[in-house]
Amino acid sequence: MDFKLNKSQKEIQKAAWEFARGEFDKEVIIELSKEQKIPDNILKKSGELGFIGIHYSEDVDGGGMGLFEHVLVCETFCRKDSTLGAALMFSGYAAECILRNGEKDLKEKILPQVVDGHLISTGAFLEPKQGYDLTQVRTTAEPDGDDWVINGKKILVPSGSTAGIYVVLCRTDADTSTGGMSLILVEAGRDGISVDNVSQKLGGRMMPFADITFENVRVPGSNLIGKQGSGYALTQNFFTENRIQIAGQALGTAQGAFDRALDYVKQREQFGKKLAQFQITRHKLADMASKIEAARYLTYYTAWCFDNKKIEAQQASMAKMTAARTAMEVTNEAIQLLGGYGYMTEYEVEHFFRDAKQAEIFQGPPAIQKDIIADSVIGKLK
C-alpha cells in the first residue's frame, strides 16, 4: 500500500484550495444561501478551471482523472465552504449517468456544458409514497414513433428548479420487475413539465428540492441513457458513485468546521484561560481529529476502489455513512466549542452543521445504508 498522493493529486488539491480561498466569499455565500441560489460566476469559473468535470473523460472536455480526484476537490471545496462547495461539485448531479452509460452523441451534446459550469443537471428518482425503494417506480415513458412520451411525478429533486436537464428514471416496459425501467434525459422547459413545491431547505441551501410533474412530455428516442431496461441498475450504480462523492463532501464539511473550532479555541479566553487549555476542549478536538482521520482513509480507499473497478455498493454506503456521521459529530461539537457564536450565522459553523445533516440523509439516511451493507455482508442465507 502507498498512501502518498501523487504529484498531480497534490497539485489538484492545492489548486482547489487556492481557488476556494480566492473566490469563496463568506458574505456572498450566506446571502445567496438564504435565497437558495448558487453564485453563477463561481460555478462557471469552477467549470473553466476543470474542477466540475475532473472525473469526466477528455472526449467531453473532462479532466480525464478518477473519482478519487473528484473526491479530493469535493473535500477541499467543502472544507472552505460546505454549502457552496457541494453546490459546485454536485452541479453535475446525475450527469454521471450519461458519462458512464450514454451514447457518444448524447455525451458530446450534453456533458461539455456540464463540465464548463453552464448547465446544472439533476436526477429525478424518488416518487410519492415510495421511500427510497425504487422498485415500484410509476413514472412511465412510452415509445411513440421516434419519441418517448413521459408521464408521472418525481419528488424531492435536488436543484429541481435550477437544473437545465433531468435524468429521469421511468418505467419503459409493462414488465413490473426492476428490469422494466430505463433512464431518460429530459431537458427542462419542455412542454408538459411543471416544477413546483420548491422547498426551503434545512441544509444544502444552494440545491433546493422541487417536485417535477411530467404530463405527456415528449423527448427524442436518442435521449435514452444506456440500454432500455437498464435504468434501475444504472441508477443504483450512480447512487454508489454519488455516495462516494457525498463522503468527500462530508469529509470536507467536517474538516472545515474543525478548522474553525480550532482557530476559535486557540484565541478565545474564558475563566482566565484560553479555551484550548481546558482538558475537555483538548479532548473534544482530539476526538474530532481522530474521527476525521478515520473517515478520510475510508473515503479515499473507497474512491480508489471505484477507480480500480473494485467498487461494490456496500463499500460506498460504508464510506458515505461513516463520513456523514463524522461530519455530524464534528460540526455539532464545533458549534458547542464556539458557544453562542456557534449558533450565529456569521460564524459559519452552523451551516456546516446543517450541511452535514444534508450529507447524512441525502441519498439515503443511515438505515438505508445499513440495509445495503447488510445485504452484501450477510449474503445469501442457506
Added chain:
Amino acid sequence: MDFKLNKSQKEIQKAAWEFARGEFDKEVIIELSKEQKIPDNILKKSGELGFIGIHYSEDVDGGGMGLFEHVLVCETFCRKDSTLGAALMFSGYAAECILRNGEKDLKEKILPQVVDGHLISTGAFLEPKQGYDLTQVRTTAEPDGDDWVINGKKILVPSGSTAGIYVVLCRTDADTSTGGMSLILVEAGRDGISVDNVSQKLGGRMMPFADITFENVRVPGSNLIGKQGSGYALTQNFFTENRIQIAGQALGTAQGAFDRALDYVKQREQFGKKLAQFQITRHKLADMASKIEAARYLTYYTAWCFDNKKIEAQQASMAKMTAARTAMEVTNEAIQLLGGYGYMTEYEVEHFFRDAKQAEIFQGPPAIQKDIIADSVIGKLK
C-alpha cells in the same frame, strides 16, 4: 494513493492465516489462558516461521520488513484468536527499543533469540503513584565501575513473570528533567530482582502483569540502550510504535469477533427466522463492518507513516484509540448477537471482548491518547 497490498504482503497475510488456522487450538487456548500461560511450542514455531521478528532487520535474523507487515500479522493472528495472537506478536514487547536504538553487539546478542521465539522480552516503565506520566521516574541506575547498579520498583510489567529480559526506564542522572533518564537492559534472574504480585488479568491473559523490584541489581555498562539520557524519548518512540501494533491487534480482535457473530446469526433461528433476517441484526452487522473498515485503513495508514518516517505520536494514538474502541464496540455487539452463548467461554467471543478492553486500556486508555493527540493538534498557544 494505492491501496493494493503488494505481493509479499499478500503472501505474508496468507501465511499468517494458514499458520493460525493450523496451529491455534481453541481448547488449548482456553485452558492455557486460565493458567495465564503461553503455548511454548506455538511461540517457537511463530518465531521459526519469521512472524515475530518480521519487522526486525535481517542482521538480527529478522524479516527485514516494515511495521506494516507486523501489523498485518497482528491483525491476522488476533482475528484467529485475540489472546494467543497478541501474546505471540508481543512476545518481543519492548525489544523494539533495542532494535531501533541498541548498539550492534547488544542487538546481535539479544534480538535473534527474541526473533526465534526463545526469549520473551518486556518493558518496565510504570511506577507506583505515577499513572502514565513517566516524567517523575524514581528507579535509579548508577554507574559503578563498568556496571550499572539499579534500584527501584516497576509495576504492572506485562509478561513480568515470564520474560527473560526487561527493558527498564531508569533515572541515570541527578538532573530531574526527562533528559536524565536512560533505558537499560536487565536480564531476568540477576541478583537483587524480585518478581511479585503476579495478577490475574481481565484480558490478555497470556501476558500476566507483575511488579518487579530491583535492589542493587548490577548489569554491565554495555546493557545501556541508546545514548545515556535518551531514555524518556526512546520510551515515547517505543510507545508510538507499540500503539500501532496494538491498533493491528485490536483490528484483528474486532474482525475475529465479527466473523464469529456473522457465522452464528446465519445459522441460528429464533421466532421462526434466521437471526440474520431480522433488520436489527442486519443493521448491527452493517455497523460493525463499517467500523472495522474505517479502523482498518486508519491503522494501515498509520503503519505506513511509521515505515515512511512520517510518524508522529498523535497519529499512533489516533489509530490505537480508534481501533481499540472499534474492537470494544464490535466484540460487545458480537456477544449480544450470540445471546447466552456469547457469555460462555467455549464460544470464544467473550475473550475477544476482554482482550478488546485490554487493547483499549493498555499503553494508555482513551484519555491519555486524547492528551497526546491534543498536544499535537493544538500545538503551541500564542
Added chain:
Amino acid sequence: MDILQYTDEHKAFRQRLKTFLANEVTPHVDQWEKDHIVPKEAWQKMGKKGFLCTWASPEYGGMNGDFLYSVIVAEEMAKTNHTGLCSMLHSDIVVPYINSFGSDEQKKKYLPDCISGDIITAVAMTEPDAGSDLAAMQATAEIDGDEIVLNGSKTFITNGINADLVIVAAKNPAEENVYQAVSLYLVEDGTPGFKRGRQLDKMGFFSQDTAELFFSNCRIPKENLLGQQGMGFMMLMEKLQQERLMCAIGGQAAAELMLEWTIDYCKTHTDASGKPISKLQANQFAIVEMMTEVKLGKAFLDQLIAGHAAGENVIVETSMAKYWITDLDNRIASRCLDLFGDFGLTEDCPIARGFRDVRVMSIFAGTNEVMKGIAAKFMGL
C-alpha cells in the same frame, strides 16, 4: 405512577392555556418565524388571560400560583414549536428578580405591567467576550450624583428588541473583587444612551428577537439599582438555578413533541410495499430507544421539579438535567429527521425547525460544559 400531583385547578388551567395557544399563537407562528419577531400584542393577550407570571401576588394582579403553573406554561409554550413568545424567560427568569430583590416601589411600578404583558422584560448578563464566564464581565456602572452611568455592551439577549425593561448586570470599576463588583440595574426602554443593536442572524429561534444591547453613558436614576449594591453576582447565582431548570422543562417538552410527531409520521406513512414504516424493525427500535430516553428525562425532571418546588438544594441535579435533556433534544432532533428521510431536509418537515431551534439549548443559560463543571464542583470532585 405520576411523580407530580397536578390538581384539577392545574388541569383546568392547562386546558385554558392550550385553547389560548391553539387560537392565538399557533396560527401565527409561521408568520412570526418569517418576521423574526413576535408582536407585542401577543404578549399582552397572554398577560390579559393570566398566563404570564402565574406565581405573582394578587396584590399586583397575579394569581399566586405554585411552581407547577410555571411548569405548565413552559411545557405548553414549548409545544407551539416556536420560541419567539418567550414567556418563560419573562415570567420565570426575569420578573422574579424584581419580585425577589426589588424595592416596594419597584414592585409597585413594574410588576402589574409585567403580569399584564404591557411590559416585556429581558436580562442582560452575557457579553461578547465573556460568554458563560460572568467574572469576565466588562460593562461598568458608575455613580454620578443621583444617577448611575452605564457603559458596555451585551449580547445574545433574548427579547432584546421587544423588551420594555431590561435588567442589566454591570460592574463597579472601583471594586477589585469581581464577585462583589457586580450589581443589577433596571433600564427602561427609551433611556438615552441605551441602544439596541441589530437582531442577530442565527441558525434557529427565528421568531425570537435575540439582539445586542449597547449602553453608552446611559444614565439611570439611583433608584433603579435592583437589590443591594455589589450583590449582583449572588443574585444571578441564586436565580440561575431556576433559569436552568426552566430550560430543562422546555427541553423535555420539545423532545416529547418531536418524538410524538415522528411516531405519528411513521404510523401514517408507508413504504413502497404499503406497510407503515413504523413496522420496520429498525424504526421501531429507534422509536423505542428515543421514547425510553424521553421517559428517563421526564422521571428525573419531575423528581427535580418536586425538589425545587419544595426548596431543596438541587444544584447538582439541575445542572445534570439541563445538560442531559438539552443534549437529548439534539440527539432526538437528528435521529427523528433520519426517519423522515429526504423530506426531513425541507422546512416543510416540522422537525427541521426543531432541529435548528434546539441546537442552542445546550449552549444558553450556561453551556453544558459549564453545567458539568458545576456538578463536579458540588459533587466534591
Added chain:
Amino acid sequence: MDILQYTDEHKAFRQRLKTFLANEVTPHVDQWEKDHIVPKEAWQKMGKKGFLCTWASPEYGGMNGDFLYSVIVAEEMAKTNHTGLCSMLHSDIVVPYINSFGSDEQKKKYLPDCISGDIITAVAMTEPDAGSDLAAMQATAEIDGDEIVLNGSKTFITNGINADLVIVAAKNPAEENVYQAVSLYLVEDGTPGFKRGRQLDKMGFFSQDTAELFFSNCRIPKENLLGQQGMGFMMLMEKLQQERLMCAIGGQAAAELMLEWTIDYCKTHTDASGKPISKLQANQFAIVEMMTEVKLGKAFLDQLIAGHAAGENVIVETSMAKYWITDLDNRIASRCLDLFGDFGLTEDCPIARGFRDVRVMSIFAGTNEVMKGIAAKFMGL
C-alpha cells in the same frame, strides 16, 4: 424529593440485612468466586434470618412484606459484588410461581422450606436451541397414568447445581397451538431421570452455579403440575414482568456500586504531580456524565417500582428499564475501568469483576433486543 417512601421498618430491615451481608456474605465472596458455587448453608443462614421471600404469608413462615422489601434485598445483594447467592431469583422470581399458581398442598409442602432456605429453587425455561424464543421450546411432558414423563434439556439455569426444586416448562406434544401447549411442573432433586449437566464455563458470574439440566423419561407425579394444564405460557408471561424489573433493580444497584468505587478511587489516587485524579477535568466530566445517567436510571426505576407495586400496567416501562439499565451497566463498567488505567486490567480492581458480571445482564431474562420488541409492540408501533 424521594419517589419511594421507605418506612422506619424498611430502614431497620435494610440495616439488619447490611449487617448480615457484611458478616456472612462479603467475607466469603472471593472463595465462592473461586469455587464457582455458594454453599447451601449460606442460603439457610439467609432464610433463617428472614431475608428470603420477604413477601410470603406468615402462614408459611413469611413476614408478609411489601414489594419494597424485595427491592431492598435485591439492592443490597447486588452491592456484595457477587452473583452466586442469587436470592432474588429464588425469592422474587421462582417461589412466586408456587405462591401464585400452586395448590394448597404444594404451598404447604414447599413454601416453608423455600422461606427458610432449606429448599433452593430454579426455573427451567430456556433451551439450547430456543433462547428468548419460548415458542420454540422442545421439552415435552406426556401423561402416563398417574405420572408425567418429562423429556428434554434446559440450559443457562441459574442455581442449576444447588437447586432442590426446579420449575420446568415443557410442552404437550399433542397440542398444536404452541401457546396452549406449555405447562409448568415441579421437579424435585433426586427424581430419577433428572440430571444436571456440567456447570457452564462463562465470562463472569463465577460464584453462580449456572448449569444445563437434562430430563430423560423423568417421571413425576401428576400432582406436580403447577397451575393449570396448558397455561404455562401465560404464567411465564405474567411473571416475566417482575423478573425483568428485578433485573433492572439489581442492575441499578450494580451501576451505583461501580461508580461509587470509581469516585472513591479517583479521589484517593494521585497523578505524578500529587493531585487527586478526580481533579482532572476529563475525569470530572466522565464521573458527572456517569452519575447523571445513574440518577436518571434511579428516578425512572423508582417511579416504575411504585407503579408495579400499585399493580399498574407497566410492561412498556419495565422493558425499557431492563434494557436501558443493563446497557448502562455495561457502559459504566467499561468507562470506569478506563479511569483505573492498567490497574483496571487486573482482577485486583473490583470493577474487573463487575465488568465481567454485568455483561450478561443485557442478555438474560430476555435479551435487550427482545425488550425493545416488546416495548414497540405495546406502544402500538
